[in-house]
Amino acid sequence: MTELLLIAFVVVLVGMVAAIAIVGSRRRARRRGQVSRSSAPPLQAPAVPKVAPPPQSAPLAEAPPAIEPAEAPPVERVEPAEAPPVEEEISPKKRFRDRLARARGTFSSALSSMLSRKAIDEETWEDLEEALVRCDVGIDLTQQILQDLEARAKAEGVKDPDGIITLLKDELESLLAGQDRSLVANGDSLTTWLMVGVNGVGKTTTIAKLAKRNVDAGKSVVLAAGDTFRAAAAEQLQVWGERTGAEVIRGQEGADPASVVYDATDAARARHADLLIVDTAGRLHTKVNLMEELKKVRRVIEKAGGGLTETLLVIDATTGQNGLSQARQFSEAVDVTGIVLTKLDGSARGGIVVAVERELGIPVKLVGLGEGASDLMEFEPRYFVDALFE
Amino acid sequence: MFDSLSDRLQGIFGRLRSRGRLSEKDVDAVLREVRVALLEADVNFKVAKSLVARVKDRAVGEDLSKSLDPAQQVIKIVHEELINTLGTSAVKLKMASHPPTRLLLAGLQGSGKTTTAGKLAVFMRKAGHRPLLVACDLQRPAAIEQLRTIGRQVDIPVYSIDPPGDPVQVARDALEHARNMGNDVMIVDTAGRLAIDEALMTEMAEIRQAIDPEAVLLVVDAMTGQDAVGVAEEFVTRVGVDGVILSKLDGDARGGAAISVREVTGAPIYFAGLGEKLGEFDVFHPDRMAGRILGMGDVLTLIEKAEQEFDVEQAKAMEEKIRKAAFDLEDFLGQLQKVKKMGSMTQLLGMLPGIPGIGKINADDFDEAEFGKVEAIIRSMTAEERRKPAIIKGSRRRRIAKGSGTTPADVNMLLRQFGEVQKMMKQFAGVGRKGKRRRMMMPDFPALPE
Numbered sequence: 001m002t003e004l005l006l007i008a009f010v011v012v013l014v015g016m017v018a019a020i021a022i023v024g025s026r027r028r029a030r031r032r033g034q035v036s037r038s039s040a041p042p043l044q045a046p047a048v049p050k051v052a053p054p055p056q057s058a059p060l061a062e063a064p065p066a067i068e069p070a071e072a073p074p075v076e077r078v079e080p081a082e083a084p085p086v087e088e089e090i091s092p093k094k095r096f097r098d099r100l101a102r103a104r105g106t107f108s109s110a111l112s113s114m115l116s117r118k119a120i121d122e123e124t125w126e127d128l129e130e131a132l133v134r135c136d137v138g139i140d141l142t143q144q145i146l147q148d149l150e151a152r153a154k155a156e157g158v159k160d161p162d163g164i165i166t167l168l169k170d171e172l173e174s175l176l177a178g179q180d181r182s183l184v185a186n187g188d189s190l191t192t193w194l195m196v197g198v199n200g201v202g203k204t205t206t207i208a209k210l211a212k213r214n215v216d217a218g219k220s221v222v223l224a225a226g227d228t229f230r231a232a233a234a235e236q237l238q239v240w241g242e243r244t245g246a247e248v249i250r251g252q253e254g255a256d257p258a259s260v261v262y263d264a265t266d267a268a269r270a271r272h273a274d275l276l277i278v279d280t281a282g283r284l285h286t287k288v289n290l291m292e293e294l295k296k297v298r299r300v301i302e303k304a305g306g307g308l309t310e311t312l313l314v315i316d317a318t319t320g321q322n323g324l325s326q327a328r329q330f331s332e333a334v335d336v337t338g339i340v341l342t343k344l345d346g347s348a349r350g351g352i353v354v355a356v357e358r359e360l361g362i363p364v365k366l367v368g369l370g371e372g373a374s375d376l377m378e379f380e381p382r383y384f385v386d387a388l389f390e
Numbered sequence: 391m392f393d394s395l396s397d398r399l400q401g402i403f404g405r406l407r408s409r410g411r412l413s414e415k416d417v418d419a420v421l422r423e424v425r426v427a428l429l430e431a432d433v434n435f436k437v438a439k440s441l442v443a444r445v446k447d448r449a450v451g452e453d454l455s456k457s458l459d460p461a462q463q464v465i466k467i468v469h470e471e472l473i474n475t476l477g478t479s480a481v482k483l484k485m486a487s488h489p490p491t492r493l494l495l496a497g498l499q500g501s502g503k504t505t506t507a508g509k510l511a512v513f514m515r516k517a518g519h520r521p522l523l524v525a526c527d528l529q530r531p532a533a534i535e536q537l538r539t540i541g542r543q544v545d546i547p548v549y550s551i552d553p554p555g556d557p558v559q560v561a562r563d564a565l566e567h568a569r570n571m572g573n574d575v576m577i578v579d580t581a582g583r584l585a586i587d588e589a590l591m592t593e594m595a596e597i598r599q600a601i602d603p604e605a606v607l608l609v610v611d612a613m614t615g616q617d618a619v620g621v622a623e624e625f626v627t628r629v630g631v632d633g634v635i636l637s638k639l640d641g642d643a644r645g646g647a648a649i650s651v652r653e654v655t656g657a658p659i660y661f662a663g664l665g666e667k668l669g670e671f672d673v674f675h676p677d678r679m680a681g682r683i684l685g686m687g688d689v690l691t692l693i694e695k696a697e698q699e700f701d702v703e704q705a706k707a708m709e710e711k712i713r714k715a716a717f718d719l720e721d722f723l724g725q726l727q728k729v730k731k732m733g734s735m736t737q738l739l740g741m742l743p744g745i746p747g748i749g750k751i752n753a754d755d756f757d758e759a760e761f762g763k764v765e766a767i768i769r770s771m772t773a774e775e776r777r778k779p780a781i782i783k784g785s786r787r788r789r790i791a792k793g794s795g796t797t798p799a800d801v802n803m804l805l806r807q808f809g810e811v812q813k814m815m816k817q818f819a820g821v822g823r824k825g826k827r828r829r830m831m832m833p834d835f836p837a838l839p840e
Contacts, residue, residue, distance in 0.1 A: 004679055022491070024418060080456040089670040130435055133435050133616065134434075134435050134616045135616070136432075136615035136616050136617070138429075138430070139426050139429040139430055140430070148786035198613070198638070198641070199500070199638060200499070200500025200501060200502055200611065200638075200741065201500055202499070202500060220624055229666070230505075230536065231535070231536045231537075231538075231539030231540050232533075232535035232536035232539050233532075233536075235531070235532035235535045235536075236530070236531045236532035236533075236535075236536075238532075239531035239532055240531060253539075284640060284641040284642075285641070286640070286641050286642045287641075287666075297409065311551055316500060316611075316613075317617075318498065318611070318614050318615060318617045318618075319613050319614070319615055319619070320429070320614055320615025320616065320618075320643070320646070320647065321432050321615065321643075321644070322432070322615075322641065322642065322643035322644075323613075323615075325643075326613075343498075343500075343584065343730065344620075345584065346498070346584040346617070347584075347617055347620040347621065347624070348615070348616075348617035348620075349616075349617070352615065371504075
């Protein structure tokens, strides 16, 4: 029996290696640009000239972000089970601190044992390492941060744990500094934001919150139910549309998401809507065909004149090191412009975004700190870091 | 970015071997690498610590320096310790002596409970049961509708109440309903929650009390990071956890969360979700998971899949061809189709261990769509051309390109690469003739043609 298994294995292996050698190297070659354009499937060739650069794309950068969630009025309608009735104006800093209370607990338990010692020793570094790793920063980046920290401590003559914490804060903040975190919108024509991510990260909920804020800010918002795969996903979006006052464009379950999105873009343009938010089915970044589907959705938005300004990757704060792989793959497929870090109000700390920003340069733009629409906030590195240490 | 542990350790031991003897310091260096590998795989910090301590005890006890291949020895110890933690073999769910068997699903928002409920139901039906799905997620909009749709898709009854009321009452009524309808398994889907949500945790505990389930199954996303421990602890203290289902294992996450959760709950991991379709769900295999966490690939699953596609005669015939270096494009086309049936290439690649000399093949380099093109080109060839690609010259090449909607350059490229593959196979064949079957398992592949 084992003999047969061996044979089967060898045969499969050979098949796969052959496939890899042939198919894989074609891909590599194409990436290097050695295969001329003419080798692209002819179907696409005539289509290329038609995709004129969207006319709005030029003034995009200068256009003031007309749709700016942070400026949305804080008053909210009473919505059972997800938004607390009329929220008071809570300062972003306070909200970060309150909602991250849980995360802080775990993070600083390692820190407090460190602070209880007087001098800096081997254990100090171990405690710091533990604190960072437990935030999902990742062991690689953690070790880099600590190396820098140790060098700085030596150079600046810092000798007490308190001083080290200050340095660490500084280090983390500077890791996250210098990013433009604003959501870009077109001034006077339709703006489209595309939401992508793996399964179960909270794409639809995030869309609902974004819709609410923008509707409240007086914008007309259309939602595209591009998740035609998961059972009842369109219904879920529909419910949110009704609650927030955004129109939902949907197709049949199992329909081609690109066609639904095309219709939605068309409809949004016809209605002179300000903002179109496109929901997509959650997909693991390793599924090539699904990533192709996503590329198509993106192409369709551009082709239909949607004025795409943001492609937001939603990452769940509980995600571990796989988040890096997610960001890399989605970015490659659809050119992600920003990250939404959700569920940060749980016990997870979302440190993986530090690694993502650092490694891939994709800024975290929004964070989800709770169920209410105003709990979706602009990411503010200083508050984020402060809240972890306080 | 993830070098497998074995690569890392080979490196260290390579350096050590030149010095001949392992000092305590050397062992520590090795254990540091083990720890890094575990942390990279998202094994919880504390769990990794205790695992490394156990590995150290054994490594010292077994005296690595005497081992012929200390790197492999360490990996073997780590692998065994991982399996010890994960559970030594696949476990079965206990069924109630008085049906229905009640299974309560719990988990964070977005961990995949509703989909898992559907998958578990399909699995149970395959095992000869008559499952009933119960919709107790009254929080998320359209969650009930989602479960109903899933029920319709796989033709399994779903118990739900319109308009939704008290989930505890729904669960109780469902139990009655299951008894009346003769359903011997009842799977209860509940609202996702953050571990810190008081109200929902209390509700969960109440549902548990109301139906007294055989098992509360915690659904854990395989991509979860360090927090997996916190979540599991919370559910253990508030609701109790009797078993774990690992979801979304079809991605490229290492799944260290499995270790963490298992260590914290002590409850067995029963199942793993392996894909988008409702049939892609299987019993959890600790040994395979251990290999995955260490980046060793999952050859066993690969072989299992292969077995489903190839019968013995075919496999033998193919082996014969490879041995005689008579593998032609016709055979390749057949192989390609079989491999395609086994699952997506990315998924298969994920199961493959690194090949010596090439290392782990990067799934990024792989575009499933290229399959279609290669297939089209081969299909546009005559039988003779497939057997003897050498006869393809100018006009044949143009015809094939035209027929497959590609260019002559594409055809050329395929032919050249196939030539390389044939050369590779001749090398295997050479090995095979010497009767060293074992060498065939892990041949030293020549560098792939670029």
